Every structure is written in C-alpha cells, then in structure tokens.
Amino acid sequence: MLELFNLPSDGTLSLSAALTSMIHPDDRGRYAAAVADALDPAGNRELRQDIRVLQAHGGYHWVAVTARANFEGDPPTPTRLVGVAADVTGRYAAEARRAFLFELSDALRSLTDPLEIKAHAVDLLGRHLMASRALYLDVVHEPDSDYYIAERDFHQPAVAGSVGRYRADDFGATLFAEVRAGRTITVTDVSTDPRLSEDERLAYPATGVRAFVTVPLVKDGSHAASLTLHQTAPRTWEPAEIALMEEVAERTWTAVERARAEQELRESELRFRELVEVTAQLVWVGRLDGSVEFANDNWLTSTGVEPAGNDHRSMLFIAAHPDDTDRLRADWAAAEAHGAAFEGELRLRQRTGEYRWFLVRIVPLHDGTGSVLKWFGVATDIDDRRRADDVLREQERRGQRSRARMELLADVIGELDRASTVEDGLRSLVGLLAPGFADRAAVTGTPDPxxxxxATGRDSAVTLVVAFDDPAGRPYLDEDLAFLEDLAARVGVALTGISIRQEEHRVALQLQRALLPRAIVSRPDAAVCAQYEAGSVALEVGGDWYDAFTLPDGRIAVTVGDVVGHGLDAAIAMGSLRVGIRALAPHSTGPGALLSQFDRFAVDVDGADFATACYAVYDPATRQLCYASAGHPPMLVVDAAGGTRWLTGGRSGPLNGNVDTDRPDATDTLEAGATLVLYSDGLIERRREPITVGLDRLEQAATGLHDLPIEDFCARLIDALGTDHQRTDDVVVLCLRPPSPRFRHELAPDAHELRRLRRSLTDWGAQRHVPAATMSRLLLAVGEAASNAIEHAYRDRSPATITVEADHEDGGDVVVIVTDAGSWRPAPREPGDRGRGTDIMRKVSAAYERTTTPAGTTVKLRFSKIGPAA
Amino acid sequence: MSDPLAQVIAAEERGRSVLRVSGEVDMSNVAAVGEQLRAAAGDAPSVLVDLTELGFLDSQGLRMIQRFADELAGHGKKLIIVAPASGVVGSLLALTGMDKNLDIRQSPPQ
Known part of the structure; x- marks a missing residue:
C-alpha cells in the first residue's frame, strides 16, 4: 500500500508531507478538500478520490483511494481514516487514451496548416504524457546523412526548446538503424543504456535528455518523420504510453499529409486561376456535355464571344475564320472521337473585327480509368509570328524571283544579241518569257492597254501580253509590272538596234547584189563558176566582189577583190571597183599593168581606201594564164589528180591610195582538168587563227573535192571551209577550169597494148573528173570490147588498128566507142566465155550497142553518173 | 618480164597453199597467171587465192579462175577465193554470178 504512495515504509512521513510531495500538484487541492470532507462528522465520512501519485521512476500512477473516517467522542472527532488505495492507472490510461485521441482528432481536423497540426499534436501529447519535450521531426535525406527538422516543439517551461535541424548520425548509429527500420526506440536512461556508446551517454545529458522515446514513421520504405518525447530525468516508458505515441504519430502524419495535399491543391488551383488570368492566352474548360465550365477573361476580351450558356465547341467555331472552320471541324471531330489532343493553327475573329492567328490546343483531361472528363483549351496568339514568317517567306520568294528574273533578263538580252532580225528577237523573247516568267506570252502588232x-525600231512598236493560267496561285504583282517594264525598255533598245542594222544590211545586200554580176556563164573552152555567200543575214555585208568576162581578143578575165570595211559604204565602193576593172581591162597590157591603172582609179572611189584584188587572164587556146595580185591571198591551182600549187608570182601591195605604177604579173599553164581557184579572204580567215592555217585548210579541201564537177566543187569548197558561225565575213569563190579534150586512143591488136589503153583512159577520166566507181566499170567494159577486137584480129590475121574514143555528152554521160576493122564472129570453141564478156559489158554500162558491118565492128558503151542500166 | 603486169606470191599456211595475186590480169597475162597458180598450188589439199590486191580482172581472168577451181575440184581439192565485195574483183564476181558457185570470202579465214 505504502509503495503506491511512494512512502517510506517506516511510516514517518506525515500525510501533509505526503500530500505536498507525492500527489500530483493538479490533484492536491481536490484530494485535500475530499479528505477534509471525509473528516467532517456532518458528512458521509467517506473518501473516494482518484489521484495521481508520484512514482519512484518519476511518473505518476492513478490511484483510487477509498477510505472511511473513524470518529470518536462527542462531538465526534476523527481519529483515523481507514481505507484502501488501488492502482487504477490502467483504466485511467485507457480512458485517457480515448479522451486524448478524441481531443487530438477534434483539434487536428479543424487545422489546415501542416505546421499547426504538428505543433498542436506535440503540445497535446507532451502535456498528456507529461514529457519534458515533445517533437515532431520531419526527415530530410541528404547525401551525407539524414537530417531531422523540428519546426515547433512542446517543452516544459523549465526545459530548453529544441526547434532546429539535427544531423541524424549524431544521435548514435546503432539506435538510428532501428529508427530507419521503423522500430520504436525506448531509452529509460541514457547514462546506463548499453546500446549507447560512451560518447553518446555523455552527449544526451548535455542536451537535457535522460530518457526518450522515438517513434519513426517509415513511408514507402523511407524514414519520413519521427515523433519523439524527451524526459530530463530517467523514465520508464509504459507500453500504453508507447502505443499512444505510435497512434499519435500515425494520426499526426495522416493529418499533416492531408493538410499538405489540401494546401497543394489550394495552391495549385490558386496558381491555375492566377496563371489563367494573367496569361496572354485564351483558356477555357469544356465539360463532356459541351457546357463551358470556365473561360478566362481573355477569351471574352479577345473574341467577344460570350462563353456563358455556350457550347465550348460552338464558342470556338463562332470565333474561327470561315475559311478555317471546315478544317477545324474535321480535326476536332477526329480528336474527339479518339479522345486525343487537338492542335491547329487558325484565325480567330477579334472584338475589333480583324482576324488573328492562334495556335489552338485542346487537351482532354482523363479520369483514373482513362475516360475523358473535360476538355482543356488554350489558344495562343501567334499572329505576329505568322506575319513574320509570311514576311520572311515573301522575302525569300521575292529573292528567288528576283534572281530568276535577273537570269531571265540576261538570257533575253543574250538571245537578242544573237538575233539578226527583229522577228527572231521577238520569237526568242516570247519563248523565254513563257514559261520563264508567265504561262503564256505573245506579241501583237495592235496596241493593247x-x-x-x-519598241521594235525608230518608229515601230509591238505590244507584249503575258498571262498566267492561275491568277490566284500566281498573283500579278507590282514587281511583275516593274520587271516587265524594265524588260520592255531593254528589249526595245536591243530590237531597235537590230532593226536599224537589219535595214542597213538589207539595203547593202540589195545594193551588193545589184553591183555584182548577175550570172557567170561558162564558155565551151573554159568552165567558170562563182559562188558568193553573204549567207545568213547574220553576216555583215562586205566589200567582196568577183567578176568574169571575155576580153575583146577572146581571152577570159577573172577577178576577185575585197574592199576593207562593211556595210553600205563598202558595198558601194566594191561596185565602183568592179565596174572600174571591167572598164579598164580591155585597154591594159597585162594584169600587172591593169592593177596599176586600177590603183589610180581606186584613189577616187569613196570608201576604197584599202582594197585587195587579184586578176588573171586565161587563154583557152594555149591554156596560158597571166595573173597578178595586189595584196590578195594567192590563187590556187588543183590539178586533175588532186595535186595543188599556189600561184605566188605577180605579187604587189594592196590598193591603198599610193599609186604603184609598176605592179608585176606572172604566168602559169593550166593542165587539162586542172582548176584555178580565186577567193576572198573570208574563205580562209578565222578569228584567232594564223592565215597559214586557213591556207592549209583550203589546200586540203580542194584536194578532197578535186574530182567534182566545177559547180559542185565551188559550192562544196565554201561549205567545207566553215560554217556561218565560224565565218565573220562574206565569202567569194570563183573557179575556172580548162576543158580536157575528148579521148582518142589507137592500139595495135596486141594484148599487151591493153594495159596502156587502161592507163590513158584513167588519166583522161581524172581530167574529166569522172567518178572512180564509174571509171572502174568503164575500164572493165572497154577492156572486154578491146579484147574481143584483138582476139578477132589474131584469128583473122588482119593487122588492123583498134580505135577507142570517149567523150562527155551534154547531160554528163560518158560515151565510149571501140572500133576495129574486122568482124566479130562467135568463137565456136568457147561460146560460154564469149557470152561472158558481152554479159559484162551489158551489165556495167548504162547502154551497150554493137554494130557489125563489112568494114568492121563498132561497140558503143554509155556510162551515166547515176550508174549502170542493170 | 621486166614489168610484170601481175604477181603471184605463194606461201603455205597451216597446210594450205595461199596464193596472193596482185597487179592486173587481162588477155595478155591470163595464161601465164593461170600457170603460176597451178604451179604454186602444188599438192596442197586446200588452196586459197587472195585477190584483194588485184586491181583489174576481165572476163578472161574469170574464165581462168573458173577453170582452176574446176581442176582442183576434179582432184578433190578445195578452193577458197578472197575478194572483198566492195573491191574491183569482188564486185565483178558478184556481177557475173560467179559468187554463187565459188567459195568467196570477204577476208582471209583465220
């Protein structure tokens, strides 16, 4: 009994002493009053009180005291108070626990601040369990250690507070391993606890801690918080106390977490609203039924479309640009069908009436099961960006167009440089403009607004019309017009230039044609052929002349000359000189003398400051040629076999106004079948090429063409020596060819004569320019005819002569006649072989004819250029 | 003859007698050329006459070649004639139809 009151067993302690020292201060008054009542003889003389009594370990036990007072005497005087005391701590604890937990729950429920919850919880618990300190520690995990943070604590007035941040490892590695494992640590006395090291035993009392309990809260495998009670004196922690602590720790944790979550939610909602209202974006939330749950002020301010009462989709459609709504509707339907996010750029009408580009994102908000709860829409104004993009794109397009147009312009001007007529130039222009600039382009003679x-000339113009197939896709812009006007100005200048040159050229050409001989006519005793080529109009009209005429004595004069210069002036000078030569020639003693006289004449001709000329006189009777050259390239002779020689004699300087009275001449003899070639320097000259290269080229071409008839030779020589592009000058070629005589050959009836016959025929054929294929057929047939005659002669022993004659007929056929004095008879021995020779003659000739008379036999063979009859 | 109109150059190549005729063959030398060919052909079982370089051949020359071919055939020997169709002799052989019954090649067989 006594130990209940923690009294010394010797009974020396008085009640008053016991009251003052043993009973919990809160209970002392009540207990003292109850005792006084029990001792009052007028009362019921009973004592029933539950009081807390200090225990040896420092804690209190609830003790139920039941006593009866004994009185003696009258008036009765209390003598003794006899009763029992029972330890009812367990019952009290259960009740107290219940009451405490109710109180705690009530207190914490109304709190929203986690800090307040923690503070309140430790305060209630500390008081309830009469701890020196109570702390709720949040655990922060740092790389070096865990840290405990106490934001508020409960402490007895005499005990120092413990708000602060603590390093977990400082409190004893052993114990804190337990804590981390989620096990509650109970220490009755730090100075004797064997789980603590010597240092730790000293460290705890320094902080005023002799006993403690720590309840760890391990959440998701991690030490999240602790509830700790400190006692400044050693204390034996009752299991009920520990259980209560664990309960309180858990409840506090739950309350704190709930408060935190609520706080976060509140904060996030707050932030959301704040954000939505301060943001430049238009934000709205649509419910599944289509109603607008929320739309920020910007929506209304920007679009003027009232969200209230509207469907959130139609709200967007109302604001969207009509051109964008179809796309929007389709995309939105797809997004809605899949519960997927919609994103698109579209124009939204503003309150002001203008449209601005927005990036619209509508994102579904899902519940836990994945069903769409709401649609969250955000429209961001990207109009400036779009405009900037458009400007950049437009600049880029303009840049590309501008570059393309510079190239087009360069192409057009380049083409016009090459064009020789206005028509060609316009054709090039139209061809380049479509498709280079437009889809269609045309020029018309009739003005078109x-x-x-x-401009196409000094007084003429055309109208250029361009058209685009798709004006929407390719608008007609100011810059297009500017380009066309610039183009038109440049083209006009170029075309006017062409037009002027064209007119000059046309006049000069007409004049030149008028001034040159109409036709050069061959004579029976000399074939003459001339070719003049101003060629295409791209060639300048030059001052070239040529002429061939018969002198009074029957000889033939030929001349080619060149007045330096181009155009009208040169053409006029050329005409004067040609007429001058014709006038002077009959009276001059020779070519050199003529050129000297001509020099004097040329001085008086305007525009003939500098000219070159060559002049030759050919005598058909002797095939003698007398020639002279005044600064002109040498004449060329190509013989019947293709061999060439330059006539380099009779040379003197050009006609340059300084009269040379002593110009020399020279002579040559033209073989049968040879060709004399006179030409102007345009035939041999090429830019950036020495004149000797041109002369070599002429020599080679002449050799290659030597067996052609003179007309072909003359024309082909010009072709062979270069195209229009390579030639910058006009060209004259004049050829003269003495005729070769008809063929006549007599042979004895001797087989060995046959080879000489063939040689003679071959030479004649070369002079007559008989083609090689024709010649080999001719040799074969004539050989057969001659062989027959010889054979016949052998057989008949008649030593008659065989005659072979050949000549060209009008029209170009070669006719050969083989005549003998005997008559052919079929050879009885070998009819097949005789037939074979005749067969050959028929087959290789165009016509075979045999006539036998008593005087002899004549075979006539015809060969055409085209080929045999067979 | 100091200035022979035609030459026959004989050789033996892979068991075949090869006779190259150049120059011209006409009435004056056809018999002599025929003899030269016969002599040069010898006993070879196969004879090739190359007329690529022959510049002239008339009907008498054709008769000589036909006879030579007939003789060789009579001895069971084979005659091959080389004469490009574009040449003087080749075109004559074609003209007279002799290319139908003679073995005529455009170029020497390899």
Whole structure:
C-alpha cells in the first residue's frame, strides 16, 4: 500500500508531507478538500478520490483511494481514516487514451496548416504524457546523412526548446538503424543504456535528455518523420504510453499529409486561376456535355464571344475564320472521337473585327480509368509570328524571283544579241518569257492597254501580253509590272538596234547584189563558176566582189577583190571597183599593168581606201594564164589528180591610195582538168587563227573535192571551209577550169597494148573528173570490147588498128566507142566465155550497142553518173 | 618480164597453199597467171587465192579462175577465193554470178 504512495515504509512521513510531495500538484487541492470532507462528522465520512501519485521512476500512477473516517467522542472527532488505495492507472490510461485521441482528432481536423497540426499534436501529447519535450521531426535525406527538422516543439517551461535541424548520425548509429527500420526506440536512461556508446551517454545529458522515446514513421520504405518525447530525468516508458505515441504519430502524419495535399491543391488551383488570368492566352474548360465550365477573361476580351450558356465547341467555331472552320471541324471531330489532343493553327475573329492567328490546343483531361472528363483549351496568339514568317517567306520568294528574273533578263538580252532580225528577237523573247516568267506570252502588232509596249525600231512598236493560267496561285504583282517594264525598255533598245542594222544590211545586200554580176556563164573552152555567200543575214555585208568576162581578143578575165570595211559604204565602193576593172581591162597590157591603172582609179572611189584584188587572164587556146595580185591571198591551182600549187608570182601591195605604177604579173599553164581557184579572204580567215592555217585548210579541201564537177566543187569548197558561225565575213569563190579534150586512143591488136589503153583512159577520166566507181566499170567494159577486137584480129590475121574514143555528152554521160576493122564472129570453141564478156559489158554500162558491118565492128558503151542500166 | 603486169606470191599456211595475186590480169597475162597458180598450188589439199590486191580482172581472168577451181575440184581439192565485195574483183564476181558457185570470202579465214 505504502509503495503506491511512494512512502517510506517506516511510516514517518506525515500525510501533509505526503500530500505536498507525492500527489500530483493538479490533484492536491481536490484530494485535500475530499479528505477534509471525509473528516467532517456532518458528512458521509467517506473518501473516494482518484489521484495521481508520484512514482519512484518519476511518473505518476492513478490511484483510487477509498477510505472511511473513524470518529470518536462527542462531538465526534476523527481519529483515523481507514481505507484502501488501488492502482487504477490502467483504466485511467485507457480512458485517457480515448479522451486524448478524441481531443487530438477534434483539434487536428479543424487545422489546415501542416505546421499547426504538428505543433498542436506535440503540445497535446507532451502535456498528456507529461514529457519534458515533445517533437515532431520531419526527415530530410541528404547525401551525407539524414537530417531531422523540428519546426515547433512542446517543452516544459523549465526545459530548453529544441526547434532546429539535427544531423541524424549524431544521435548514435546503432539506435538510428532501428529508427530507419521503423522500430520504436525506448531509452529509460541514457547514462546506463548499453546500446549507447560512451560518447553518446555523455552527449544526451548535455542536451537535457535522460530518457526518450522515438517513434519513426517509415513511408514507402523511407524514414519520413519521427515523433519523439524527451524526459530530463530517467523514465520508464509504459507500453500504453508507447502505443499512444505510435497512434499519435500515425494520426499526426495522416493529418499533416492531408493538410499538405489540401494546401497543394489550394495552391495549385490558386496558381491555375492566377496563371489563367494573367496569361496572354485564351483558356477555357469544356465539360463532356459541351457546357463551358470556365473561360478566362481573355477569351471574352479577345473574341467577344460570350462563353456563358455556350457550347465550348460552338464558342470556338463562332470565333474561327470561315475559311478555317471546315478544317477545324474535321480535326476536332477526329480528336474527339479518339479522345486525343487537338492542335491547329487558325484565325480567330477579334472584338475589333480583324482576324488573328492562334495556335489552338485542346487537351482532354482523363479520369483514373482513362475516360475523358473535360476538355482543356488554350489558344495562343501567334499572329505576329505568322506575319513574320509570311514576311520572311515573301522575302525569300521575292529573292528567288528576283534572281530568276535577273537570269531571265540576261538570257533575253543574250538571245537578242544573237538575233539578226527583229522577228527572231521577238520569237526568242516570247519563248523565254513563257514559261520563264508567265504561262503564256505573245506579241501583237495592235496596241493593247493590258500589254506592255516594246519598241521594235525608230518608229515601230509591238505590244507584249503575258498571262498566267492561275491568277490566284500566281498573283500579278507590282514587281511583275516593274520587271516587265524594265524588260520592255531593254528589249526595245536591243530590237531597235537590230532593226536599224537589219535595214542597213538589207539595203547593202540589195545594193551588193545589184553591183555584182548577175550570172557567170561558162564558155565551151573554159568552165567558170562563182559562188558568193553573204549567207545568213547574220553576216555583215562586205566589200567582196568577183567578176568574169571575155576580153575583146577572146581571152577570159577573172577577178576577185575585197574592199576593207562593211556595210553600205563598202558595198558601194566594191561596185565602183568592179565596174572600174571591167572598164579598164580591155585597154591594159597585162594584169600587172591593169592593177596599176586600177590603183589610180581606186584613189577616187569613196570608201576604197584599202582594197585587195587579184586578176588573171586565161587563154583557152594555149591554156596560158597571166595573173597578178595586189595584196590578195594567192590563187590556187588543183590539178586533175588532186595535186595543188599556189600561184605566188605577180605579187604587189594592196590598193591603198599610193599609186604603184609598176605592179608585176606572172604566168602559169593550166593542165587539162586542172582548176584555178580565186577567193576572198573570208574563205580562209578565222578569228584567232594564223592565215597559214586557213591556207592549209583550203589546200586540203580542194584536194578532197578535186574530182567534182566545177559547180559542185565551188559550192562544196565554201561549205567545207566553215560554217556561218565560224565565218565573220562574206565569202567569194570563183573557179575556172580548162576543158580536157575528148579521148582518142589507137592500139595495135596486141594484148599487151591493153594495159596502156587502161592507163590513158584513167588519166583522161581524172581530167574529166569522172567518178572512180564509174571509171572502174568503164575500164572493165572497154577492156572486154578491146579484147574481143584483138582476139578477132589474131584469128583473122588482119593487122588492123583498134580505135577507142570517149567523150562527155551534154547531160554528163560518158560515151565510149571501140572500133576495129574486122568482124566479130562467135568463137565456136568457147561460146560460154564469149557470152561472158558481152554479159559484162551489158551489165556495167548504162547502154551497150554493137554494130557489125563489112568494114568492121563498132561497140558503143554509155556510162551515166547515176550508174549502170542493170 | 621486166614489168610484170601481175604477181603471184605463194606461201603455205597451216597446210594450205595461199596464193596472193596482185597487179592486173587481162588477155595478155591470163595464161601465164593461170600457170603460176597451178604451179604454186602444188599438192596442197586446200588452196586459197587472195585477190584483194588485184586491181583489174576481165572476163578472161574469170574464165581462168573458173577453170582452176574446176581442176582442183576434179582432184578433190578445195578452193577458197578472197575478194572483198566492195573491191574491183569482188564486185565483178558478184556481177557475173560467179559468187554463187565459188567459195568467196570477204577476208582471209583465220
């Protein structure tokens, strides 16, 4: 009994002493009053009180005291108070626990601040369990150690507070391993606890801790918080106390977490609203039934479309640009069908009436099961960006167009440089403009207000009209017009230039044609052929002349000359000189003398400051040629076999106004079948090429063409020596060819004569320019005819002569006649072989004819250029 | 003859007698050329006459070649004639139809 009151067993302690020292201060008054009542004789003389009594370990036990007072005497005087005391701590604890937990729950429920919850919980618990300190520690995991943070604590007035941050490892590695494992640590006395090291035993009392309990809260495998009670004196922690602590720790944790979550939610909602209202974006939330749950002020301010009462989709459609709504509707339907996010750029009408580009994102908000709860829409104004993009794109397009147009312009001007007529130039222009600039382009002679006028000459113009197939896809812009006007101006200048040159050229050409001989006619005793080529109009009209005429004595004069210069002046000078030569020639003693006289004449001709000329006189009777050259390239002779020689004699300087009275001449003899070639320097000259290269080229071409008839030779020589592009000058070629005589050959009836016959025929054929294929057929047939005659002669022993004659007929056929004095008879021995020779003659000739008379036999063979009859 | 109109150069190549005729063959030398060919052909079982370089051949020359071919055939020997169709002799052989019954090649067989 006594130990209940923690009294010394010797009974020396008085009640008053016991009251003052043993009973919990809160209970002392009540207990003292109850005792006084029990001792009152007028009362019921009973004592029933539950009081807390200090225990040896420092804690209190609830003790139920039941006593009866004994009185003696009258008036009765209390003598003794006899009763029992029972330890009812367990019952009290259960009740107290229940009451405490109710109180705690009530207190914490109304709190929203986690800090407040923690503070309140430790305060209630500390008081309830009469701890020196109570702390709720949040655990922070740092790389070096865990840290415990106490934001608020409960402490007895005499005990120092413990708010702060603590390093977990400082509190004893052993114990804190337990804590981390989620096991509650109970220490009755730090100075004797064997789980603590010597240092730790000293460290704890320094902080005023002799006993403690720590309840760890391990959440998701991690030490999240602790509830700790400290006692400044050693204390034996009752299991009920520990259980209560664990309960409180758990409840506090739950309350703190709930508060935190609520706080976060509140904060996030707050942040959301704040964000949504301060943001430049238009934000709205649509419910599944289509109603607008929320739309920020920007929506209304920007679009003017009232969200209230509207469907959130139609709200967007109302604001969207009509051109964008179809796309929007389709995309939105797809997003809605899949519960997927919608994103698109579209124009939204503004309150002001203008449209601005927005990036619209509508994102579904899902519940836990994945069903769409709401649609969350955000529209971001990207109009400036779009405009900037458009500007950049437009600049890029303009840049590309501008570059393309510079190239087009360069192409057009380049083509016009090459064009020799206005028509060619316009054709090039139209061909380049479509498709280079437009889909279609045309020029018309009739003025068109929609077109661009282009000058084509001093007093003429055409109208350029361009068109685009798709004006929407390719608008007609100011810059297009500017380009066309610039183009028209440049083209006009170029075309006017062409037009002027064209006119000059046309006049000069007409004049030149008028001034040159109409036709050069061959004579029976000399074939003459001339070719003049101003060629295409791209060639300048030059001052070349040529002429061939018969002198009074029957000889033939030929001349080619060149007045330096181009155009009208040169053409006029050329005409004067040609006429001058014709006038002077009959009276001059020779070519050199003529050129000297001509020199004097040329001085008086305007525009003939510098000219070259060659002049030759050919005598058909002797085939003698007398020639002279005044600074002109040498004449060329190509013989019947293709051999060439330059006539380099009779040379003197050009006609340059300084009269040379002593110009020399020279002579040559033209073989049968040879060709004399006179030409102007345009035939041999090429830019950036020495004149000797041109002369070599002429020599080679002449050799290659030597067996052609003179007309072909003359024309082909010009072709062979270069195209229009390579030639910058006009060209004259004049050829003269003495005729070769008809063929006549007599042979004795001797087989060995046959080879000489063939040699003679071959030479004649070369002079007559008989083609090689024709010649080999001719040799074969004539050989057969001659062989027959010889054989016949052998047989008949008649030593008659065999005659072979050949000549060209009008029209170009070669006719050969083989005549003998005997008559052919079929050879009885070998009819097949005789037939074979005749067969050959028929087959290789165009016509075979045999006539036998008593005087002899004549075979006539015809060969055409085209080939045999068979 | 100091200035022979035609030459026959004989050789033996892979068991075949090869006779190359150049120059011209006409009435004056056809018999002599025929003899030269017969002599040069010898006993070879196969004879090739190359007329690529022959510049002239008339009907008498054709008769000589036909006879030579007939003789060789009579002895069971084979005659091959080389004469490009574009040449003087080749075109004559074609013209007279002799290319139908003679073995004529465009170029020497390898």
């Amino acid at each position: 929609a077109g661009i006028p282009i």
